[in-house]
Amino acid sequence: MIESDKNFSDLAAMENSDGSIEKNITTHPHHHFEENMASANLQLKRRKFLGLGLFGIASMGLPNRVKGFDNNYVEEFVNDIVASETDLFKKHSDSFEDKMKLMQKAWDEKDFRMVRSLSDSIRNTGIQAQNEYEDPGKPLLNGNQFGIVATLPEAWRIWAKGWKYYKVLALEEKAGIPRQAEPVEVLLGFRSDQVNSLAREIRVVEIDNGLLKEVTSQVYGVVRRGSERLCKVMFLADNKGSEKRQYLVFYGNPDAELPEYTTDLEVRGEGYDLEIENQYFIAKLSKQTGQLERMLIKREHGVELYAGGPAHAETPCIDWSHDYVAEDFFMKVRIQYWGECPDYEITRGPICTIVRRWGFPHSALHPIYNPSRLNINVEYRFYSGLPYFFKSSKMKAVKAFVIQTMRDDEWVFTGQPFTGSIWIGADEKVKFGEVDVANKHSVKGFGYYNKDSKDSFVGLYLDHSSEVIPDLLDGGSSLFYYNWHGTVWVRHPTIDGIKNHTIPEGAILRQKNAYVTIAFTEKDGPGKIEALRKELLNPMDSFSSDLATITSAKESKRSLARPGEAGDSLISKAVLWEALKSCIDQQMYISNVNLVELGYIYNLSVEGDGVVKVLMTMPHRGRPLSSFFIWGSSVVHRTVSKTIVGALTEIPGVRKVVVDQTWYPEWNSNLMSDECRKKLGI
Incomplete structure (x- = not known):
């Protein structure tokens, strides 16, 4: 096993544009992080400057003169577009500074109801700024640290069929304390062009004497920062004490579905009015x-x-x-x-x-x-x-x-x-x-x-x-x-x-x-409490790692993919996802953004009898009715937009469409695609 301060090139392989594979020359696991964050900040600035790009206004084409060689006009046109796109967001929203000025004005005029309205608006500006700019921290592995599944031993490649990329991390227990299903949390970065949905695609797998074993995991806190997506990955780890163990994090599978794991943790209620139950x-x-x-x-x-x-x-x-x-x-x-x-x-x-x-x-x-x-x-x-x-x-x-x-x-x-x-x-x-x-x-x-x-x-x-x-x-x-x-x-x-x-x-x-x-007696209770406190004060260390030399990659009994996740869906999921792109959020009118781009669709699965199940959310609780998209309402884009049911039932083999709505996790702008962000000038 190579420690985190060694060269990382043995782990990663880079995929060329033609689909061929070559070794990635990525060096130290954290070497490019500062460069990536600088790039992310630059792209955020560029995003503000470019606004909608040329995608924002439906049916807009270049004027006739632009099609010729009038370079001065081309430059003038582009400058005009860039200026209007720069102002697009300002045209449809207001800055923190502007709202503060308005609130001061209302305060001076003793219009206190207006002060209350503006304070609420400023709060929501803060929520959006947090979504876009809050520092998620330094990831244990950044987006450029990855390997290609096709380079793994054959037994592992077959087992992980459907997934394209992986990362390697390791855990070390240094206190000599056995651990069982201990929660471990890491922050990881992923290249945006290698993943569609971190929540759907990530699987955490332990390497155990040549066998790959999936462990229960949980993905949350997903953000986009420049060309990277970052998220927190929590998983359950075992250790006999004083051991180092390696884990693979698989991702890059557009057919993946939200994983379901057996758990005793049950949550009832909405918001923070919750009742939380486990076995204790x-x-x-x-x-x-x-x-x-x-x-x-x-x-x-x-x-x-x-x-x-x-x-x-x-x-x-x-x-x-x-x-x-x-x-x-x-x-x-x-x-x-x-x-x-x-x-x-x-x-x-x-x-x-x-x-x-x-x-x-x-x-x-x-x-x-x-x-x-x-x-x-x-x-x-x-x-x-x-x-x-x-x-x-x-x-x-x-x-x-x-x-x-x-x-x-x-x-x-x-x-x-x-x-x-x-x-x-x-x-x-x-x-x-x-x-x-x-x-x-x-x-x-x-x-x-x-x-x-x-x-x-x-x-x-x-x-x-x-x-x-x-x-x-x-x-x-x-x-x-x-x-x-x-x-x-x-x-x-x-x-x-x-x-x-x-x-x-x-x-x-x-x-x-x-x-x-816990069950406590005066005889054995103190020892239990002291041992638990020592364990909690000495969590296992997580660190980036090169993949250890593989002496014997063994075949696992059960593959990583559930039915329908390894290209074996009875109806092509790629076709289903593409069909959903014809479902437009009509309340955004000319922006022409669809439900997939917006990140409203959380999951898509196909049952054996031709039933397609869709799990979706809404952007906020002021728009609670997903039925607007399911079977139709007043349609603005009558010649373009389709309902979810209408779009999917056109596909051969689809007999029925079932759509469920969820509020967890809560939607935010980090779930939008890069294309959608360009269209909306974000």
Whole structure:
């Protein structure tokens, strides 16, 4: 096995325009990343300049004079087109700067309803800018690092029939801890000309003694940056401890369908009003705030953790953080006061459900007191097959302000479900009872257990760090009988016991915690908790790798492709996809963009009896009716556009068309093709 700092040329092969194959002279795995990002930024600038190109206006041709040799007119015409195309986006949208000017004008004129409308419009401008320009990070493997499946040993080529390209990565376990189905996440880059849909095409495969074995994977966070598409790939990995293992990531199969994997992770609900279940627990998030409201531990009779009663007039949840108390104890400012999440993102898949929420906390008299001082970003991650979930957070001070105290972790359980408490000190060992004075500011975890039912809930602190604030505390306190109705644990990360201290501008506080529910006894529970914390603090390392010397490529029993994914579809999928290009989004009128270009079609499959199934989305929830495209409505392009049913049933062998609509993943401009982006001037 060649480590990541070696030459990468043995891995990759380049495909010539005539279909022949040659070795790729790509060097170090990360060598071209900076060049690629520079190219991406340049292409973004070019995209702004060129606007629609010559694709944007239907039926537009060159004037007669252009067809001759009047070079001055050609130059004038091109300049006019470029100028109009440069202005196209401005003509149909407005910039952040323009909206800010309009909002200032409305504010000066005391037109506060207009201020509210413009603030919402600015928010949506921010969403689109995030989609287009947010830095996804540095990929483990970039688009130019790949191999050609045709160069693999024959047994592997046959097994991976239908896929054209692959990448190689490796995992190393360094802590000597056996792992089973551990989630691993990597950021990968792909050339746009080598893939149609990352969500449909990516398959992760482990190399095991010459055998290729597909592992459960999940693709999310897809973005386009210049000539590359990037995405996060999460997959489940096994390791006996202290092993290095190699994985192939296959892609480049236009016939691929969205993979279905067996999972115990079930998600019910919409938005952040979710109920998330695996084999260990059921977690219910608040439909108001998205906080973890209650949890059912799936053991014995199923103890339910909840925070009952009206609390302090907020909606009760077992997770009460994050918040701060303003100077002089004037008021509390907290995310528990949110009437709804100011902003959120949801990721759903067979391995993990991610719920991310952020915004400024509200006061008890919101919006009278409406400080924009501490931005709070909180993320939950719930996994399949694991007895724990993660919570990560980032709190950033956008201006200096004075507080009395701050909390970044607080849990409340009503009904006395536990009989004892535990905590982890600086020595990484579990202890029983209350935190002692010596460890007041060095707590590494907390928890509660029931000696009779063996139920437990333990928080493990995996990361607690800050910028600008030098005296971050790892302390906290526990009240086992809080007002005689429940159990409370709370952590204060800033200066303890000093009234009215300043949080400086730019200060950042981060945390990552794991919350575990396992069968716990006083005899074996501490050892389980300590071992799990060590495991979570020492995840497996992922790195780019050349393909190890293949001594014996063995034939696997089951091919990578499902029926219909290896060119064996009863009806050509290429023909079906091409037919769908005749389905135009008629609300874009003269742009003449079709559903495939726009990325509305998420999946396409063919059943044995001539039934074609289509999974599609809509661009936003203001356009919820996919039936507009399925069987027809008022048609603008009567001589051009077809309905999905009409286009597909024209193909011989298609007996029936079934179309389902989904909102996951949420559509955005990164799903549009390059051709579509040119037409729309993006």
